[in-house]
Amino acid sequence: MKVYALVGKSGTGKSYQAMNLCKDKNITGIIDDGLFIIGNGIVAGTSAKRQNTKIGAIKTALFTDEDHKNSVVEKIREINPDSILIIGTSDGMVKKIVERLDLLKIGKTIYIENITTENEREIAKRQRHDLGKHVIPVPTFQIKREFSGYFVDPLRIFRRGKSGKRKFAEKSVVRPTYSYMGDYLISDKVIGDIINCVAKNSGNNFSVIRVHTENSKSGILITVLTFARFGTKIIENARSFQEKIAFQVEHMTAFNVDRVDIEIRGLK
Numbered sequence: 001m002k003v004y005a006l007v008g009k010s011g012t013g014k015s016y017q018a019m020n021l022c023k024d025k026n027i028t029g030i031i032d033d034g035l036f037i038i039g040n041g042i043v044a045g046t047s048a049k050r051q052n053t054k055i056g057a058i059k060t061a062l063f064t065d066e067d068h069k070n071s072v073v074e075k076i077r078e079i080n081p082d083s084i085l086i087i088g089t090s091d092g093m094v095k096k097i098v099e100r101l102d103l104l105k106i107g108k109t110i111y112i113e114n115i116t117t118e119n120e121r122e123i124a125k126r127q128r129h130d131l132g133k134h135v136i137p138v139p140t141f142q143i144k145r146e147f148s149g150y151f152v153d154p155l156r157i158f159r160r161g162k163s164g165k166r167k168f169a170e171k172s173v174v175r176p177t178y179s180y181m182g183d184y185l186i187s188d189k190v191i192g193d194i195i196n197c198v199a200k201n202s203g204n205n206f207s208v209i210r211v212h213t214e215n216s217k218s219g220i221l222i223t224v225l226t227f228a229r230f231g232t233k234i235i236e237n238a239r240s241f242q243e244k245i246a247f248q249v250e251h252m253t254a255f256n257v258d259r260v261d262i263e264i265r266g267l268k
Helices: 014-025 054-061 066-079 091-100 118-131 188-200 234-252
Strands: 002-007 029-032 035-038 041-045 083-088 108-111 134-136 152-160 166-174 206-216 219-228 257-267
Touching: 002 014, 002 091, 014 029, 014 083, 029 066, 035 066, 041 066, 083 091, 188 206, 188 219, 188 234, 206 234, 206 257, 219 234, 234 257
Parallel strands: 002 083, 002 108, 029 083, 219 257
Antiparallel strands: 029 035, 035 041, 134 166, 152 166, 206 219
Protein backbone atom coordinates (compact mmCIF):
# COMPACT_ATOMS: atom_id res chain seq x y z
CA MET A 1 0.00 0.00 0.00
CA LYS A 2 1.36 3.41 -0.99
CA VAL A 3 0.93 6.06 1.70
CA TYR A 4 0.69 9.75 0.80
CA ALA A 5 0.30 12.73 3.13
CA LEU A 6 -1.33 16.11 2.49
CA VAL A 7 -0.11 18.70 5.00
CA GLY A 8 -1.23 22.27 5.60
CA LYS A 9 -2.34 24.61 8.34
CA SER A 10 -5.91 24.46 9.60
CA GLY A 11 -8.35 26.17 7.27
CA THR A 12 -6.16 26.26 4.16
CA GLY A 13 -8.39 24.03 2.01
CA LYS A 14 -6.87 20.54 2.43
CA SER A 15 -10.18 18.63 2.48
CA TYR A 16 -11.43 20.78 -0.40
CA GLN A 17 -8.45 19.74 -2.53
CA ALA A 18 -8.27 16.10 -1.39
CA MET A 19 -10.59 14.43 -3.92
CA ASN A 20 -9.02 16.18 -6.93
CA LEU A 21 -5.58 15.25 -5.63
CA CYS A 22 -6.68 11.62 -5.29
CA LYS A 23 -7.98 11.61 -8.86
CA ASP A 24 -4.75 13.13 -10.20
CA LYS A 25 -2.56 10.57 -8.41
CA ASN A 26 -4.97 7.60 -8.49
CA ILE A 27 -5.10 7.43 -4.68
CA THR A 28 -7.81 5.03 -3.51
CA GLY A 29 -8.55 6.07 0.09
CA ILE A 30 -8.47 9.11 2.36
CA ILE A 31 -7.99 9.49 6.13
CA ASP A 32 -9.42 12.87 7.10
CA ASP A 33 -10.51 14.12 10.55
CA GLY A 34 -11.13 10.65 11.96
CA LEU A 35 -12.87 9.26 8.87
CA PHE A 36 -11.77 6.54 6.46
CA ILE A 37 -13.13 7.41 3.01
CA ILE A 38 -13.11 5.23 -0.10
CA GLY A 39 -14.30 6.79 -3.34
CA ASN A 40 -17.42 8.81 -2.51
CA GLY A 41 -18.26 7.03 0.73
CA ILE A 42 -17.34 6.95 4.42
CA VAL A 43 -16.57 3.33 5.26
CA ALA A 44 -15.35 3.68 8.86
CA GLY A 45 -14.53 6.16 11.60
CA THR A 46 -16.10 9.07 13.47
CA SER A 47 -15.93 12.67 12.31
CA ALA A 48 -13.85 14.98 14.47
CA LYS A 49 -16.27 17.71 13.47
CA ARG A 50 -18.98 16.15 15.64
CA GLN A 51 -16.99 16.56 18.85
CA ASN A 52 -18.09 19.20 21.36
CA THR A 53 -14.67 20.82 21.81
CA LYS A 54 -11.59 21.50 19.70
CA ILE A 55 -9.54 19.27 22.01
CA GLY A 56 -12.01 16.45 21.46
CA ALA A 57 -11.83 17.04 17.71
CA ILE A 58 -8.02 16.82 17.74
CA LYS A 59 -8.12 13.57 19.75
CA THR A 60 -10.59 12.07 17.27
CA ALA A 61 -8.49 13.16 14.30
CA LEU A 62 -5.47 11.45 15.93
CA PHE A 63 -7.43 8.24 16.68
CA THR A 64 -6.63 8.34 20.40
CA ASP A 65 -9.75 6.32 21.28
CA GLU A 66 -8.94 2.61 20.99
CA ASP A 67 -12.37 1.52 19.72
CA HIS A 68 -12.35 4.25 17.09
CA LYS A 69 -8.80 3.38 16.03
CA ASN A 70 -9.47 -0.39 15.91
CA SER A 71 -12.60 -0.03 13.79
CA VAL A 72 -10.68 1.97 11.17
CA VAL A 73 -7.63 -0.35 11.25
CA GLU A 74 -9.88 -3.38 10.69
CA LYS A 75 -11.67 -1.73 7.77
CA ILE A 76 -8.38 -0.69 6.14
CA ARG A 77 -7.13 -4.28 6.40
CA GLU A 78 -10.41 -5.62 5.04
CA ILE A 79 -10.47 -3.30 2.00
CA ASN A 80 -6.67 -3.20 1.59
CA PRO A 81 -6.58 -0.17 -0.75
CA ASP A 82 -3.68 0.24 -3.18
CA SER A 83 -2.96 3.70 -1.80
CA ILE A 84 -4.16 6.05 0.91
CA LEU A 85 -3.91 9.79 1.58
CA ILE A 86 -3.44 11.01 5.17
CA ILE A 87 -4.56 14.61 5.75
CA GLY A 88 -3.08 16.59 8.63
CA THR A 89 -1.99 20.01 9.83
CA SER A 90 1.70 19.11 10.29
CA ASP A 91 4.31 16.48 9.47
CA GLY A 92 4.15 15.34 13.07
CA MET A 93 0.37 14.88 12.95
CA VAL A 94 0.34 12.72 9.81
CA LYS A 95 3.18 10.59 11.22
CA LYS A 96 1.19 10.02 14.43
CA ILE A 97 -1.87 8.98 12.41
CA VAL A 98 0.23 6.56 10.36
CA GLU A 99 1.61 5.02 13.57
CA ARG A 100 -1.81 4.76 15.21
CA LEU A 101 -3.32 3.06 12.17
CA ASP A 102 -0.38 0.67 11.66
CA LEU A 103 0.28 1.93 8.15
CA LEU A 104 3.50 1.82 6.16
CA LYS A 105 5.89 4.75 6.20
CA ILE A 106 4.76 7.83 4.27
CA GLY A 107 6.17 7.60 0.76
CA LYS A 108 5.38 11.14 -0.41
CA THR A 109 4.28 14.28 1.45
CA ILE A 110 2.40 16.96 -0.48
CA TYR A 111 2.15 20.44 1.01
CA ILE A 112 -0.96 22.53 0.40
CA GLU A 113 1.24 25.49 -0.64
CA ASN A 114 2.49 23.44 -3.60
CA ILE A 115 -0.94 22.68 -5.07
CA THR A 116 -2.88 25.90 -4.33
CA THR A 117 -2.38 29.61 -4.84
CA GLU A 118 -2.10 32.12 -2.01
CA ASN A 119 -5.47 33.55 -3.06
CA GLU A 120 -7.14 30.12 -2.84
CA ARG A 121 -5.75 29.62 0.67
CA GLU A 122 -6.93 33.07 1.75
CA ILE A 123 -10.46 32.28 0.52
CA ALA A 124 -10.39 28.99 2.44
CA LYS A 125 -9.24 30.79 5.61
CA ARG A 126 -12.06 33.32 5.35
CA GLN A 127 -14.61 30.55 4.91
CA ARG A 128 -13.25 28.82 8.00
CA HIS A 129 -12.69 31.74 10.34
CA ASP A 130 -15.44 34.14 9.29
CA LEU A 131 -18.23 31.67 8.49
CA GLY A 132 -17.17 28.62 10.52
CA LYS A 133 -17.41 26.39 7.42
CA HIS A 134 -15.49 23.12 7.05
CA VAL A 135 -15.36 20.78 4.04
CA ILE A 136 -15.72 16.99 4.16
CA PRO A 137 -14.66 15.26 0.91
CA VAL A 138 -17.81 13.14 0.48
CA PRO A 139 -21.30 13.83 -0.92
CA THR A 140 -23.84 15.33 1.47
CA PHE A 141 -26.11 12.26 1.53
CA GLN A 142 -23.23 10.26 3.04
CA ILE A 143 -23.02 12.43 6.16
CA LYS A 144 -26.56 13.74 6.59
CA ARG A 145 -27.41 11.37 9.45
CA GLU A 146 -24.17 12.03 11.35
CA PHE A 147 -24.57 15.79 11.06
CA SER A 148 -28.31 15.97 11.68
CA GLY A 149 -29.14 19.33 13.26
CA TYR A 150 -26.08 21.09 11.86
CA PHE A 151 -25.81 23.03 8.65
CA VAL A 152 -24.83 20.73 5.78
CA ASP A 153 -24.65 21.98 2.19
CA PRO A 154 -23.61 20.20 -1.01
CA LEU A 155 -20.67 21.59 -2.95
CA ARG A 156 -20.00 20.48 -6.51
CA ILE A 157 -16.57 21.15 -8.00
CA PHE A 158 -16.54 21.06 -11.82
CA ARG A 159 -13.39 20.36 -13.75
CA ARG A 160 -12.52 19.40 -17.32
CA GLY A 161 -10.94 15.97 -17.78
CA LYS A 162 -8.37 14.86 -20.33
CA SER A 163 -11.13 13.85 -22.73
CA GLY A 164 -12.53 17.39 -22.63
CA LYS A 165 -15.69 16.32 -20.82
CA ARG A 166 -16.69 18.16 -17.66
CA LYS A 167 -16.53 16.09 -14.49
CA PHE A 168 -17.41 16.99 -10.94
CA ALA A 169 -16.49 15.89 -7.44
CA GLU A 170 -19.14 16.41 -4.77
CA LYS A 171 -18.07 17.55 -1.32
CA SER A 172 -20.03 18.75 1.71
CA VAL A 173 -19.76 21.97 3.69
CA VAL A 174 -20.56 21.68 7.40
CA ARG A 175 -20.46 23.85 10.48
CA PRO A 176 -18.92 21.69 13.22
CA THR A 177 -20.43 21.08 16.66
CA TYR A 178 -17.57 22.94 18.36
CA SER A 179 -18.07 26.04 16.18
CA TYR A 180 -17.73 29.33 18.00
CA MET A 181 -20.88 30.50 16.20
CA GLY A 182 -23.20 28.86 18.75
CA ASP A 183 -25.89 26.18 18.71
CA TYR A 184 -28.58 25.71 16.09
CA LEU A 185 -31.99 24.77 17.49
CA ILE A 186 -35.45 24.30 15.94
CA SER A 187 -38.48 24.47 18.27
CA ASP A 188 -41.27 21.89 18.20
CA LYS A 189 -43.67 24.66 17.16
CA VAL A 190 -41.68 25.25 13.98
CA ILE A 191 -41.86 21.56 13.05
CA GLY A 192 -45.60 21.62 13.83
CA ASP A 193 -46.13 24.69 11.62
CA ILE A 194 -44.30 23.02 8.73
CA ILE A 195 -46.46 19.90 9.08
CA ASN A 196 -49.68 21.96 9.22
CA CYS A 197 -48.66 23.68 5.98
CA VAL A 198 -47.97 20.29 4.38
CA ALA A 199 -51.44 19.09 5.46
CA LYS A 200 -53.15 22.16 3.97
CA ASN A 201 -51.25 21.76 0.69
CA SER A 202 -52.05 18.05 0.44
CA GLY A 203 -55.76 18.29 -0.30
CA ASN A 204 -56.80 18.62 3.37
CA ASN A 205 -57.03 14.83 3.62
CA PHE A 206 -55.68 15.11 7.18
CA SER A 207 -56.18 17.68 9.92
CA VAL A 208 -53.38 17.81 12.45
CA ILE A 209 -54.31 17.48 16.14
CA ARG A 210 -50.84 17.45 17.68
CA VAL A 211 -47.20 16.90 16.71
CA HIS A 212 -44.60 15.19 18.92
CA THR A 213 -40.88 15.25 18.12
CA GLU A 214 -38.06 13.26 19.68
CA ASN A 215 -34.38 13.95 19.06
CA SER A 216 -31.80 11.26 18.47
CA LYS A 217 -28.13 11.42 17.51
CA SER A 218 -28.92 10.64 13.88
CA GLY A 219 -32.01 12.82 13.51
CA ILE A 220 -35.55 13.37 14.73
CA LEU A 221 -38.55 11.09 15.16
CA ILE A 222 -41.88 12.74 14.35
CA THR A 223 -45.30 11.54 15.48
CA VAL A 224 -48.34 13.27 13.98
CA LEU A 225 -51.79 12.80 15.55
CA THR A 226 -54.49 13.47 12.96
CA PHE A 227 -58.10 13.15 11.89
CA ALA A 228 -58.58 11.76 8.38
CA ARG A 229 -61.15 13.23 6.02
CA PHE A 230 -64.13 10.93 5.58
CA GLY A 231 -63.92 9.13 2.23
CA THR A 232 -60.17 9.57 1.72
CA LYS A 233 -57.96 6.61 0.78
CA ILE A 234 -56.32 6.37 4.18
CA ILE A 235 -53.34 4.06 3.52
CA GLU A 236 -52.37 5.62 0.20
CA ASN A 237 -52.75 9.22 1.33
CA ALA A 238 -51.13 8.65 4.73
CA ARG A 239 -48.03 7.24 3.04
CA SER A 240 -47.90 10.26 0.73
CA PHE A 241 -48.38 12.58 3.76
CA GLN A 242 -45.45 10.89 5.53
CA GLU A 243 -43.16 11.37 2.54
CA LYS A 244 -44.11 15.03 2.13
CA ILE A 245 -43.54 15.74 5.83
CA ALA A 246 -40.09 14.13 5.78
CA PHE A 247 -39.11 16.02 2.63
CA GLN A 248 -40.29 19.43 3.81
CA VAL A 249 -38.84 19.17 7.33
CA GLU A 250 -35.44 18.13 5.92
CA HIS A 251 -35.64 20.80 3.22
CA MET A 252 -36.52 23.65 5.60
CA THR A 253 -34.29 22.66 8.53
CA ALA A 254 -30.86 21.06 8.91
CA PHE A 255 -32.34 17.93 10.47
CA ASN A 256 -32.31 14.39 9.19
CA VAL A 257 -35.75 12.79 9.66
CA ASP A 258 -35.34 9.25 10.98
CA ARG A 259 -39.03 8.38 11.02
CA VAL A 260 -42.49 9.87 10.59
CA ASP A 261 -45.41 8.11 12.30
CA ILE A 262 -48.98 9.05 11.42
CA GLU A 263 -51.60 8.19 14.07
CA ILE A 264 -55.18 8.54 12.81
CA ARG A 265 -57.51 9.16 15.73
CA GLY A 266 -60.74 9.20 13.74
CA LEU A 267 -62.62 10.41 10.66
CA LYS A 268 -63.86 13.92 10.15
